[in-house]
Amino acid sequence: MPPIDRRVRRTQTALAQALIALSLEKGYATVSIRDITARAGIGYATFFRHYPDKESLLTAVLELFVGELTGLLETASANNPAASGELIFRYVGEHHELCRVLLGSRSGGDLVRQLYSAGLRPLLAEQPQQPGSVAPPELIAHHSVSATVALIEWWFENGMALSPTHMGEIYASLIIRPLQQLGYNP
Amino acid sequence: MPPIDRRVRRTQTALAQALIALSLEKGYATVSIRDITARAGIGYATFFRHYPDKESLLTAVLELFVGELTGLLETASANNPAASGELIFRYVGEHHELCRVLLGSRSGGDLVRQLYSAGLRPLLAEQPQQPGSVAPPELIAHHSVSATVALIEWWFENGMALSPTHMGEIYASLIIRPLQQLGYNP
Amino acid sequence: MPPIDRRVRRTQTALAQALIALSLEKGYATVSIRDITARAGIGYATFFRHYPDKESLLTAVLELFVGELTGLLETASANNPAASGELIFRYVGEHHELCRVLLGSRSGGDLVRQLYSAGLRPLLAEQPQQPGSVAPPELIAHHSVSATVALIEWWFENGMALSPTHMGEIYASLIIRPLQQLGYNP
Amino acid sequence: MPPIDRRVRRTQTALAQALIALSLEKGYATVSIRDITARAGIGYATFFRHYPDKESLLTAVLELFVGELTGLLETASANNPAASGELIFRYVGEHHELCRVLLGSRSGGDLVRQLYSAGLRPLLAEQPQQPGSVAPPELIAHHSVSATVALIEWWFENGMALSPTHMGEIYASLIIRPLQQLGYNP
DNA sequence: TCCTAAGCGAGACGGTACGTCTTGTCTTCCA
DNA sequence: TGGAAGACAAGACGTACCGTCTCGCTTAGGA
Numbered sequence A, B, C, D: 001m002p003p004i005d006r007r008v009r010r011t012q013t014a015l016a017q018a019l020i021a022l023s024l025e026k027g028y029a030t031v032s033i034r035d036i037t038a039r040a041g042i043g044y045a046t047f048f049r050h051y052p053d054k055e056s057l058l059t060a061v062l063e064l065f066v067g068e069l070t071g072l073l074e075t076a077s078a079n080n081p082a083a084s085g086e087l088i089f090r091y092v093g094e095h096h097e098l099c100r101v102l103l104g105s106r107s108g109g110d111l112v113r114q115l116y117s118a119g120l121r122p123l124l125a126e127q128p129q130q131p132g133s134v135a136p137p138e139l140i141a142h143h144s145v146s147a148t149v150a151l152i153e154w155w156f157e158n159g160m161a162l163s164p165t166h167m168g169e170i171y172a173s174l175i176i177r178p179l180q181q182l183g184y185n186p
Numbered sequence E: 001t002c003c004t005a006a007g008c009g010a011g012a013c014g015g016t017a018c019g020t021c022t023t024g025t026c027t028t029c030c031a
Numbered sequence F: 001t002g003g004a005a006g007a008c009a010a011g012a013c014g015t016a017c018c019g020t021c022t023c024g025c026t027t028a029g030g031a
Helices: A006-026 A033-040 A044-050 A054-074 A081-094 A096-105 A108-123 A137-157 A164-181 B006-026 B033-040 B044-050 B054-074 B081-094 B096-105 B108-123 B137-157 B164-181 C006-026 C033-040 C044-050 C054-074 C081-094 C096-105 C108-123 C137-157 C164-181 D006-026 D033-040 D044-050 D054-074 D081-094 D096-105 D108-123 D137-157 D164-181
Strands: none
Touching: A006 A033, A006 A044, A006 A054, A006 A096, A033 A044, A033 A054, A054 A081, A054 A096, A054 A108, A081 A096, A081 A137, A081 A164, A096 A108, A096 A137, A108 A137, A137 A164, A137 B137, A137 B164, A164 B164, B006 B033, B006 B044, B006 B054, B006 B096, B033 B044, B033 B054, B054 B081, B054 B096, B054 B108, B081 B096, B081 B137, B081 B164, B096 B108, B096 B137, B108 B137, B137 B164, C006 C033, C006 C044, C006 C054, C006 C096, C033 C044, C033 C054, C054 C081, C054 C096, C054 C108, C081 C096, C081 C137, C081 C164, C096 C108, C096 C137, C108 C137, C137 C164, C137 D137, C164 D164, D006 D033, D006 D044, D006 D054, D006 D096, D033 D044, D033 D054, D054 D081, D054 D096, D054 D108, D081 D096, D081 D137, D081 D164, D096 D108, D096 D137, D108 D137, D137 D164
C-alpha cells in the first residue's frame, strides 16, 4: 500500500475540479488539457504524469461518483421502487453539475456501459431467464439503466422542475413496476 | 427550388459514404476530414464548401435516415405496438451499419434530441396531461424515444441475435404497453 | 499585325487598371487574381485567357510604360545630361503611381534587367571598351540604369519633394558626368 | 542577456541553412515553409515558434550577415576607397551563395532600406549639407548603398569574372571618388 | 537532522488536424 | 457559340492541441 504523496492527491483533485468547472462553462468537448492545467494551477506536462488523456480523468471522476451512488442504493429497501427512485433523484439533484458533465461527455451507450460495469451490475439481481419471459435478463438490466439515465436527462433539461419524490414515482411507474409485472425483480 | 448541380450531388454522396465506411472501421471520433476526403476521392478544401465540419455531414445523413424511418412508421397501424416495433427493428437491422455510426457518434442526449426534433415529434400524439397521470406528456415522449434507442443499442451490441419480431414484442412489453396502462397512447 | 478585338482591348486595360489600383491600396504581393478580376468586373477564368499569371499582366504594363519612356528619351539631346534627367523625372513624376507599383513589385535585379532589355539597351551607345578604362561597357550600362532607378526610389520615398529639374541636376552630377569623365558617353 | 537554450540555437541555425540551400536550388519565392522544415529536420509547427513567417527568417539571416560586414568595414581605412571596395567584394565573394539569395529575395528598395537601417547607417558620416552641394546627404547615402548593391548584382550575374581587387577599383571610380569630388566623404 | 528520491513547473519539440486561402483547370449554363 | 459563374484538385498557410522529453528546483519522508 503506497502511502500516496500529499502533493499527488492535491494535484489530482485540482485537475478533477478544473475539468468539471470548465466543462460546465464551455462544454466538455471543447475543454483542452491546457485549459485544465491552467485552471488547476498545474504544469501542463504534469497532467500526463497522472492521466493518459482527458477521458481518463473523467473516468476517474465517474468511478468515484458511481461508487458513492451504489453505496447509497445498497442501503435502500428493494421492495419500494418509488423510494429507491427518490433516493436516486435526490442524489443526482444534489450533484447535478457533475452529472450534467458526465451526461454530456460521451456517447450515450458508453456512459451506460460504464455505469453498468462501474458498480451497478452487482445491484441488479442475477436471475435466470424466466421460462415464459420475453426478454433476457441482461436486456432487462440494460433497459432499466438506460431508461433511468434518460429520465435524469429529461429532468435536467427541464430545469429539475419536478421534485425528487415525484421523479421517483415516475421512475417506479415507467420502469420498475412494468418489469415487476413481467416477473423480473430488478 | 435550386436544381442542384450533378457534381454537387455526387460530391455529397461520396462524402457521406466515406464517413460511414470510415466510422465503421476506426470509430467516428478518430476519423479526420482528411480521411474522409481522401476516401471519397474529393479535394480536401472541397469538404468545407459543403459542410462546415464533420458534425454537419453526419447530421445531414441522420436527417435523411430519420426522414425515411418516420415515413415508414406513418404507414403502420397505431393499434398494434408489437407490429410497429417489428417494423422499427426490421428497418434499423437493414441499416445497422449506418445506425451503429449514428449511435456511436454523439453524446446520448444529443442523438435522442435530434431524433425527436428531426421527425419523431409529430408521430407522438399530443395529448393533454391526464388528470390522474404521474408524468407530463413530453416526458412520456422522451422516455419512449430514449428507451427504444437503448433497446436498439443492446440489440446491436449482442450481434442482433434476436429476430426483429422478437425485439418488436419486447419493445411492446417494456415500453409501449406500460404506457398504455398508464393511460397514454404513444 | 492582328487587328485586336475591341472587347479584348477593353478587358486587358480593365485588368491592368485594376492591378495598378489594387497594388497601390494593398501592395502588389498581396493582390490576388480574384481581387483583380472582381475589381475589373471580369470573370475569374477570363483572366487566364489573356495572361498566364499575375506577373505577365504586370510585365505587359511595364513594357508599355518603358516603350513610352524610351520614345521620349530618344528625342532628347545626348549632350545635356541634366536636361535628359529632368525629362526622366518629369515623366516618372507624372506616372508616379504606376512607377511605385513597378518599383515595389519585383526583386530589384529583375526590374533593372527588364528595364534594360525592354527598351533601354539600344539607347546606350555600344562602344568598345576603352583601352585604359576600368570597367566593361555592360557594367557601365547596368550601373547607370540601376543608379537612376535608385534615385527615383529615393525621390518617391521622400514625397517627391525636390523638383524634377533639381533631380535632373543630381542625376547628371552623380551618374552621368562621372561616367563622362571616365571616357564613357552613355 | 538570455542564455539561449542550446536546442533553440540548433533549431534556428538549421532553419537558416535550409532556407539558404533551398533558395539556391529553387528560388526563394517558391520555397515553402514545409520545404524548409523538412530539409532542416524540424517539425513544421516549430518554425512558427521562432519566426512568424519566411520573411522574418531571412531578415534574421540578413542582419547577421550585415553585422559581420559592417564589423569588417569599420576596420578599413576610410581614406582608401579602392581598398574598402576590395574588402567588400572579397567578403561578398566568399559568401556569394548567401548574397545571391538575399539579392533575389525581395524587391530592390526593401533590401537597400534594410541594409541601410541594419547596420550601414552609422558607417556613413553624418555631415551637414554643404552650402553649394546639389544633393542632400541622405540621398548620397542611399545612392552609394544602392549603386554598390547594383555592382555586386552585376558581378554575380557575370560569374564573378573580375577579381575583387578590380571590382574594388571600379567601385571607387564609379561611386566613391565622384562623391568625393562633390565634397562628400562617404 | 539530513539526504535522497519524487513530484513538480517550465517549456522546446515532433506530429497531426484544422479551416482558410489562392491558383489554374474544367464544366455547366445562359444570352 | 462564346463568356460568366463557379465547382473542383492541389497544396501552402498559420493556429491549436497533443503527448514526449529534458532541465532544474523544491519538498517530502525515510535513514
